[in-house]
Amino acid sequence: MPATVLKSNVAPAPAEQPIDARLILPFVKSVRMVFWTMVRVQTTVLRPHLKTEPAPSYDVSGIIGFSGDVVGSVVVSFQGAAARKLAARFAGSEMELNSPDFADAIGELANMVVGSAKKDLGVAAAHITLPSVIIGAGHVVRRLSDVPCIVIPVQTPVGDFCVEVNIRTVPPSLK
Amino acid sequence: MPATVLKSNVAPAPAEQPIDARLILPFVKSVRMVFWTMVRVQTTVLRPHLKTEPAPSYDVSGIIGFSGDVVGSVVVSFQGAAARKLAARFAGSEMELNSPDFADAIGELANMVVGSAKKDLGVAAAHITLPSVIIGAGHVVRRLSDVPCIVIPVQTPVGDFCVEVNIRTVPPSLK
Numbered sequence: 001m002p003a004t005v006l007k008s009n010v011a012p013a014p015a016e017q018p019i020d021a022r023l024i025l026p027f028v029k030s031v032r033m034v035f036w037t038m039v040r041v042q043t044t045v046l047r048p049h050l051k052t053e054p055a056p057s058y059d060v061s062g063i064i065g066f067s068g069d070v071v072g073s074v075v076v077s078f079q080g081a082a083a084r085k086l087a088a089r090f091a092g093s094e095m096e097l098n099s100p101d102f103a104d105a106i107g108e109l110a111n112m113v114v115g116s117a118k119k120d121l122g123v124a125a126a127h128i129t130l131p132s133v134i135i136g137a138g139h140v141v142r143r144l145s146d147v148p149c150i151v152i153p154v155q156t157p158v159g160d161f162c163v164e165v166n167i168r169t170v171p172p173s174l175k
Numbered sequence: 176m177p178a179t180v181l182k183s184n185v186a187p188a189p190a191e192q193p194i195d196a197r198l199i200l201p202f203v204k205s206v207r208m209v210f211w212t213m214v215r216v217q218t219t220v221l222r223p224h225l226k227t228e229p230a231p232s233y234d235v236s237g238i239i240g241f242s243g244d245v246v247g248s249v250v251v252s253f254q255g256a257a258a259r260k261l262a263a264r265f266a267g268s269e270m271e272l273n274s275p276d277f278a279d280a281i282g283e284l285a286n287m288v289v290g291s292a293k294k295d296l297g298v299a300a301a302h303i304t305l306p307s308v309i310i311g312a313g314h315v316v317r318r319l320s321d322v323p324c325i326v327i328p329v330q331t332p333v334g335d336f337c338v339e340v341n342i343r344t345v346p347p348s349l350k
Binding site: 071 | 307
């Protein structure tokens with residue numbers, strides 16, 4: 001794996017809505033690993049920040065839900081051109097945006113990022129769903145507002161994407 | 176609950192992709208119950224059919240993921256005007272489309288439809304996620320293509336919505 005410029009670690013936590021580094025760093029690590037091993041793309045991870053709603057995601061988003069010891073969702077959202085190029089590299093051929101293979105490729109990339117990060121979250125029983133893939137310029141993904149959403153922006157030579165982490169651990173008393 | 180016109184039961188199963196009534200009828204029942212008890216809206220459930228991809232969903236979609244004994248996702252997708260009116264009835268006041276309260280109301284309606292149906296699916300250990308709410312005209316929700324997607328169209332006096340059921344049970348041998 002080539003050297004990846006991690007321009008910052010996790011953003012300082014504002015007092016009112018702390019960013020939990022233990023929930024973020026596994027995704028930073030998995031993004032770097034998955035995109036290099038699967039599509040040979042170098043990723044530059046920028047400073048994570050809290051998402052100020054409402055803000056649109058990019059054009060193509062893979063959504064993975066969590067349940068069990070961790071609840072919420074993680075969205076891997078790509079600029080349209082980046083999604084097309086990454087899906088083509090992943091599948092080995094160019095694909096139309098409306099082909100099932102395109103959605104499968106984007107969903108599988110999102111699934112690998114989240115599945116790999118899940119192992120490092122340090123929780124015993126977190127379940128993740130199959131990915132749903134949203135295609136549509138300017139779509140907005142909203143979640144229940146009691147869970148803060150942290151955006152991890154990622155630059156690559158083929159375009160930008162981001163990982164929107166909107167999860168929290170469930171206290172044992174609520175299980 | 177007033178009489179609800181269920182124009183048909185479950186669509187006949189084409190030989191190549193059977194529709195499993197046990198996965199569909201719980202959602203028909205929960206739609207009727209949730210929308211009457213929560214927002215006093217009568218629902219007319221039309222004939223379920225297989226979704227032919229790629230087809231856009233409506234303007235506002237609540238997505239709930241499944242994991243465990245059932246995998247996949249269920250999308251409750253609303254015409255924009257219907258979503259606005261139903262959310263207002265649910266919350267007791269009009270809301271802007273981009274307010275957190277609007278997304279929470281739509282997410283909570285989707286959560287109740289799916290949570291209530293889950294109890295009737297006859298599976299021991301199915302987990303559902305918190306809802307993600309997608310806002311954007313013409314957005315397309317794609318799933319992994321090995322899981323068929325069944326659309327349950329619903330008409331109401333305030334506009335149309337549909338429930339897109341894209342789940343399957345996991346055979347014990349794969350657990």
